[in-house]
Amino acid sequence: MRIEIIGGGPAGLYFAILMKKHKPGAAIRVYERNRADDTFGFGVVFSDQTLDTFEAYDKPSYRAITENFAYWDDIEIHFKDSVHRIGGNGFCGCSRRTLLLLLQERAHELGVEMDFETEITSLGQLEGADLIVAADGINSAVRESHREHFRPRVDLRPNKFTWMGSTKPLDAFTFYFKETEHGIFIAHTYQYEPGRSTWVLETDPETFDKAGLGSMSEEESARFLEGVFAEELDGHPLMINRSLWRQFPMIRNERWTMDNVVLLGDAKSTAHFSIGSGTKLAMEDAIGLYESFRRQNTVEGALADFEATRREEVEKTQHAADVSLVWFEHVKRYWPMDPVTFSFGVMTRSKAITYDNLALRAPEFVREASRAFARTVKAQGFDIDTQNPIPPAFQPFRLRGMTVENRFVVSPMCMYSAVYGMPQDFHFVHYGARALGGAGLVFTEMTCPSPDARITHGCTGLWNDEQQAAWTRIVDFVHANSKAKICLQLGHAGRKGATKLMWEGMDRPLPDDEGWPVIAPSALPYYPDSPTPREMARADMDRVTADFVAAAKRGIACGFDMLELHCAHGYLLASFLSPVTNRRRDEYGGLLENRLRFPLEVFRALRAIWPNEKPMSVRISATDWIEGGITGDDAVRIAKAFHKAGVDLVDCSSGQTAPESAPIYGRMFQTPFADQIRNEGGLATMAVGAITSADQANTILAAGRADLIALGRPHLADPSFTLRAAGECGVPTIFAPVQYAPGKSQLLRNAERERADLIELKLKAKPKTHNPAFREAAE
Template sequence: MRIEVIGGGPAGLYFAILMKKARPSARITVHERNRADDTFGFGVVFSDQTLETFEKYDRESYRAITENFAYWDDIAIHYKDASFRVGGNGFCGCSRRTLLLLLQERARELGVEMHFQADVPGIEQFPDADLIVAADGINSAVREAHRDHFRPSVDMRPNKFTWMGSTKPLDAFTFYFKETEHGIFIAHTYQYEPGRSTWVLETDPETFEKAGIGAMSEQESADFLEGVFAEELDGHKLLINRSMWRNFPMIRNARTTMGNVVLLGDAKSTAHFSIGSGTKLAMEDAIALYESVMRKPSIADALADFEETRREEVEKTQHAADVSLVWFEHVKRYWHMDPVTFAFGVMTRSKAITYDNLELRAPDFVAAATRAFAEKVKASGLDVDTQDPTVPAFQPLRLREMQVSNRFVVSPMCMYSAVDGMPQDFHLVHYGSRAMGGAGLVFTEMTCVSPTARITPGCAGLWTDEQQAAWTRIVDFVHGQSDAKICLQLGHAGRKGASKLMWEGMDRPLPEAEAWPILSASALPYYPESQTPKAMDRADMDAVKADFVAAVERAIACGFDMIELHCAHGYLLASFLSPVTNQRDDEYGGSIENRLRYPLEVFDAMRAAWPKDKPMSVRVSATDWIEGGITGDDSVVIARAFAQAGADLIDVSTGQTSPASSPVYGRMFQTSFADQIRNEADIATMAVGAITSADQANTILAAGRADLIALGRPHLADPAFTLRAAGDYGVGDIFAPKQYQPGKFQLLRNAERAREELKELKLKAKPKTHNPAYREAAE
């Protein structure tokens, strides 16, 4: 077998090592355009878990690496006048130059051929190769020469950064946040060998411009930053090595293989430096490619296997990096926060670390974050214990005069089980059981304000006395048998109306004979085969607004604690807000202020009819997931407008505006939008979307990213989700009907024991340290 590797970075070298070790007869050649010891930057970083992987695949290079690494267990955060140290992280740093030399030495020992200062003009240079590995970096010539095949996307992030070093010793991975007259500067720092540390300096484009850094030389910018971080550097200098300011490129490729060619490392995918995973990603690419080659009978099969199996893991790492880099891009959003909440946000920004596993690593730090949360609750006028507080998800919240006992919410979910708009016994059991299951707040499904406002024939409504009586029965049951509050979500389907039941075809149009006339902001059908809605005129607007007000008056009679106006998911009022669906040329179209006009008219009329002491919320789609549609910044403008009109809460969802949307899914994938609205529009938010556990809820709340947590599918699977979570966290004062209290007490006893056992197992399963000093002492 003949393998040609273009690029002598960690990805190319490590793959060559693994393959030569497994197949000594293979001819493997590495071609590197630079000299053997050329490298920019200073240090690289790996976690203990990553080193454990390296140990498994090549113990010799693993031992060489670990003998040259600097180790630390803590992450240190310096923000304003506060400092925090969070232990239990297990990281190590090494000089990038040292890492390359060690890998070169191991490759040479195994018989890998290496050519330095060897510029490869193209893959055509290797017509006899069985496999060509393009590990030629961020600016990959191979990738760029075949763009039409690989279809790369390069997202140049807005923040500016530079990679410097220092003689400043550090005993932790340390974040410094420094406010100056120009703006905020961030230093990501860690020691990689005695007397040497890496300093990645980052700032937003406005601060970069205001400070005039673009006009500075490499040395001048280092001198400037020495002044910014003079206290932190403590007399030490900043070192430069091609330390140019640049924007980070987030690189993805639609394809990563072509014939017998495969992209590897930064040529294939990048991960932001804020999670320290760039070199890790590259070397794990090498491992995955090696596994595919060893597992499959031919190179073609191996590359197909690599393409299929590696993508998911890379996307997970890139998603974590994306979330992390966005946090740093918007650090000004959090600058008002108290220090411990800010630091908790730093630790949990990428979603890889959560409340529970952080509590295992740093119980005192999590206890401080929990106390800080409870102190804010107490400052809002609620009587809570701040010395020994319960976890954030079981802290109360007040909206106007409504107080919920915990932050868990049964998300509004259409059940498509009403008959002519009438809630059935199904609805009584559905809402009643989840209320008795301990949720602080229960939302109804979108309840339609008229027969023609329905999405489907199975949608619930509130336009008749009979429907009002059915809803009153449900509200009375919730109030009588639980401690939950109940919110009525009111909406109008707009152009998505007259559709089939979800399980018969989501958003697909009913047969013409069964359909009813539909309305929207503009005459645009949802699907090409869908009914074309009528673009609303003034008379339609007045009639629909009157329907909403009439439903509000009925909601008062039913005894609902709260109401929500549905302005999301492409329904009627959402169709006014989004430029994708609003193509009007009158005063209700065009600018965002005009597009807000009619939804605000409806909200104002509802707020005037609804009791002043009861809260109202608005559900929005914070992004359409479509180019040219609503963005997160737009959603802040929308939220502020509703807040000024009297909204108390923004229920933050996304998308579903058009079939053309391309959402980016993942754990808690909509929470970032709730975070942005809460911290920029200064209004309480409810996070929803792939939140599945109480641990995630506590993480979001303690980081100040939302105020309520809505869970849909978890509540469908387990009506007693909140009660079980109370047991997990030892919250004994959660309400339970007297008939169910023996079960509650048993749950609390069993859950406490199970939680302690789980904690013990997690502590035992903590990855072993790869610090040679610790291992030698242990042995």
């Protein structure tokens, strides 16, 4: 077997090593355009977990690497006048040049051929190869010359960064945040060998321009940054080595393989330096491709297997990197925060680290973050313990005259189980059970103010006395038997009305003889075969507004504690907000200010009659997930407009505007919108979307990313989700009806034992250290 590898970086060399071990008779050659000992950049970083992987695949190269690494266990965050040091992280750094030389030596020992100062400009130069591995970097010539096949997407991020070195010794992975007259600069720093540390310097485009860095040479940039970080460098210089200012390219390819050619490492996909995963991703690509060859007997089979099995892990890493880099791009958003809250946000920015696992690594830091959160609660007028507080998700919150006992919310979820708008016994049990389960706030499903406002035949309504009586029965039960507050969500389906029940075909139109006429801001059907809505005239707007007001008045009579106006998910009011669905040419279309006009008219009419002491919220789709649709920045403007009209809370959902919406799903995937609106708009927000645990809720709250946490599916699976979470978190003050007191007591006792057992297991499972000195002492 003849294998040709273009690129002598970590991906290409490590794959050569693994394949030569697997197929000693294979002819494997690596082509590298640079000299063997050229050095570009300074250090690379790996986690203990990554080193575990390297040890499992090739112990000789693992030993060589670990004998030349600098080790540290802590992350240190310098922000304003504070320093927070968080242990238990397990990282190690190495000179990039040293890493390459070690991998070259191991490859040579196994019999891999290496040609340096050799440029491969065409695949034709490698004719006759059984396998061609294109590990030729970010600017891959192979990828670029076959763009129509690989279909790369390059997202060039706005922040500017440069890679420098220093003689400054560091005993932790250290983040420095510095505010200057020009703006904010960030340094990502770590030691990679005695007397040498890597300094990745980053700033936003505005600061870059104001500082005049674009016109400076490498040397001038280094001297300027020495001034910015003079205190941190403590007299040590910044060193340069191709230290050019760049923008980070997030690279994704629709295809990774072409005939017998495969992309590897940065040619295939990149991960932002803020999570230290670039070299890790490259070397794990090599492992993944090697494993595919172990499973498959042919090149064709192995490359197909690589595409099929490696993508999920790569996309997960890239998603974590995306979330992390966005945090650094918007660091100004978090600048007013308490330093410990800021630092907690740094640690949890990529979602890989959470409240619970930080509590294992650095319990005092988490206690400090919880105290900072408790101080914000006390500032609302609550008499709480700020020295030994309960976790953030169990702290109270106030909106106008309404206090919720904790931050867990039963998300608004359509049950599609009403009969001509009439709530049934199902709804009584559904809402009652979740209120008894301990949630601080329970939302109704989208309740319609008129028959033609419904999504389906099964949607609840509030337009007649019988419906009002049914809702009153539910509200009275909640108030009499729990401490939960209950919010009425009102909404109009618009063009998404007259559709089938969810389990019969989500958003699919009803047969003509079962439906009803639908209205929208513009005459655009949802699906091509959906009914075309009538474009609303002024008379339609007046009628819809009057219907909303009448329903809200009934809600007051029912005793609801709060009112939410549904302006999300492509329903009527959301259709006015989005340029995707609003094509009007009058004063209700065009610019965002015009598209806001009718939703604000409805909201103001509701606020005018809703009791002043009771809060109101608005649910918005903070992005359409469609090119040319609503963006996060638009959502801040929308939220501010509603706040000016009297909104107390923004319920931050997204998408469902049109069938072409393409959300990027993942854990807590909509939380960044709640974060942006809260910290740029200065508004209270509710996070919703793939939040599944108390740990995630505590993480979001302690980082200052939202004020309330809405969980849908977890509450469907477990009506007592909040009570169970209280047991897991050791919060005995959680409310339970007197009838359930024995169950609560048992839950708390069992949970305490289970929590202790789980902590013990997690501590035992902590990765072993890869520091040779520590390992030798332990053995």
